[in-house]
Amino acid sequence: MNRPDLIRFCVAPLLGLAAAPAFAQPPAVAPTLPAPAPPVIAPPALVTPPPVPIPTPSAAQQVWLNNWLKGGAEQGLMARSKATSSLASDALISAVLDRAKALSTGRVDTADFLNIWALRPAAFDPRPGLARAIAEDRLPQWAAGLTPPYSGYDGLRRGLSNYERIRDAGGWPVLTAKSAPDAVRKRLAIEDKTVQPGEKLVDALQRAQRRYGLNPTGLLDARTLKELNVPVEDRIGAIMANMERWRWMPRQLPVNRVQVNIAAAVLTVFEGDQPVTSMRAVTGAPDNATPMLTSSIHSIVVNPPWNVPSSIAKKELWPKGRTALLRQGYKIVGTPETGERIVQPAGPSSALGRLKFDFNNPFAVYLHDTPARAKFSSYDRLASHGCIRLEKPVPLAELMLQDDPKLSGQVQSLIDTGKTQRVQLPKEVAVYLLYWTAFSSSNGTMNFRSDPYGWDKLLAQKIEASSRRLDPMAAPAATIASKD
Structure with missing residues (x-):
């Protein structure tokens, strides 16, 4: 599925915006001469620092760098493309800088990402590190530190x-x-x-x-x-693609975090950088992909109502008819003139279940409970509209609230009140929605x-195309085909 411009909403706002107040017209006043315009002060020009000068590598260093460049296939930066020649002078330095950036932040430029690939690598300038490595004759140590520092x-x-x-x-x-x-x-x-x-x-x-x-x-x-x-x-x-996604990751992950493998539909909780619990999840169906992103869970909504997104309402609910919707417990809010929307009140049959874990993101996706439990026993759990349904939401909420003396151990009691309320976490928890389809x-x-x-x-x-376009060490496609 390739829908780069799709922004999907799992839930609409809880309440519509209030009507804007009407402002009275200001009283008429006698015209006055305009005040003299203040002098225009140009903002200071942005000064771009000069690039770090790269020392000229010695002959031995040039040999080492050329051999290092020939190892692109070993790092998943090219498939059948193989290095065919050696480089010298400025061409060598340019290729080395390009390779260093590719290993550190990915071969594919973020401008070529799908919008739904919202996990973006941090900016990286390889020039200072390369300059020091040449000056100190530590090129192997420098190169070893470019790749992601993860066993994965x-x-x-x-x-x-x-x-x-x-x-x-x-x-x-x-x-x-x-x-x-x-x-x-x-x-x-x-x-x-x-x-x-x-x-x-x-x-x-x-x-x-x-x-x-x-x-x-x-x-x-x-x-x-x-x-x-x-x-x-x-x-x-698949291995190349997953290596590239690792290169998009920060070089140091938060030691306390929640990770969701979208493709495997599994959620894992890390504390002190060690996995402490995991659970099955239900992630987006192929036509409603869950985005890759990172954010922080800031609050939990207890007994959340579900404001049905208009796309879901139009496709799945309105065709049932108003009478059937009301009989099933839905509410229709608004008027035909101002616009109607469907709301499912909080309760045991709410599509969001009893808990919703909120984190900021442009796709309005979140983690939530569900009354539909049968899917968790399946090995095929990509079935949601994009949000992540949780097998064990109450234990997850207890973990996140364990440092709050007033709320620790009280999640089920909050649910039993039947009251809709938002609970702020004592400390935000990092969340990563990732797409791992190959792992060792x-x-x-x-x-x-x-x-x-x-x-x-x-x-x-995209990796192969970028390598052929940007990497002078990659053999052209015609050469590759002739060797297969």
């Missing part, structure tokens, strides 16, 4: 190398429901080195299904076949999730 990124880098080896060896065969057990076992062993020749096929299939986020039945069903038959090129593209286990095994929004393939294409 390193795991993807190792996985990329492994899957490129699989690709260069010919990939894997396409399976069918009639494939022989030995053929299935051989296919599984390409990605899972723990598969043994005499191992029960059901056990090997269950491991694969867990890696793909599927129900581990141990059966070669249609969903499992589909994942096993994803081309290795697409797996490489602690043993180095790659895990994949489906790409429900089509963002992996799109981002991998």
Whole structure:
């Protein structure tokens, strides 16, 4: 799905804006001569500091930098593009600065992001660091500090190398429901080195299904076949896309935070930079994508009403008719002349459940409870209008309020009052909505999730296009094709 200009609203404002007061006309006064205009004082010109001068690298340093530039494919900055020549002088420095910025903040320029990719990397100037590294002859240490300092990124880098080896060896065969057990076992062993020749096929299939986020039945069903038959090129593209998203992340995450993996529909709470609890979630359906973003949860609304967004009301509720809506407990606010909207009052059947976790963002998405619990037992949980439904909202609220002596342990009591009220958190909690479709286990095994929004393939294409356009070390497309 590619809808870069879509801004989706999960909830309308609680109350409409009050009518603007009417202002009386000022009394007539005798005309007066205009006062002399004050002198125009031009604002001080913005002075751009001169760029940091880069020392001329020694001959040995130039060799090292050229070899470093040839490693772009190892960092997921290009797929089949390979370095073909060495650079010298200003061209070398320009390429090194470009590569340093790509490794630190991403290969794709933010101007080429979809609007819904609202996670933006911080600005980064590589010139001062490069100048010091050349002057102090510490280029390897400087280069090592450019990539994201996370084990998640390193795991993807190792996985990329492994899957490129699989690709260069010919990939894997396409399976069918009639494939022989030995053929299935051989296919599984390409990605899972723990598969043994005499191992029960059901056990090997269950491991694969867990890696793909599927129900581990141990059966070669249609969903499992589909994942096993994803081309290795697409797996490489997914790894590249996820490495790029890691480069968009801040170099130091808040130690206390909430992270949502949109693609896996899982929420994890971190305290002291360690995961302390996780829960299943329901995230946006493919036609109502949950955006990638970062913000801070500032308050919780207890017993929230639901102001139905006009898009949902038009498509799903108004066709039922006014009588049916009123019978189902909805309220119709406003008049046909001024505009009508649908409100679902707070209560056990409210679509927002009993709790809503608010954080500022341009998409008006949030975390919330839900009375529809059945979806949490499913392995396919991308079904919302863009907001994130929570499996365990009350424990999450208790965690966030545990430092407030008046509210700690009182969440259920607040709910039981039936009263709608907003509770400010004693301390805002960082929240990250992320799209991780490829990640490495602690043993180095790659895990994949489906790409429900089509963002992996799109981002991998953007990475490759940017590399060919900006990276002088990348071979042109015609050269690449001739080597395949």
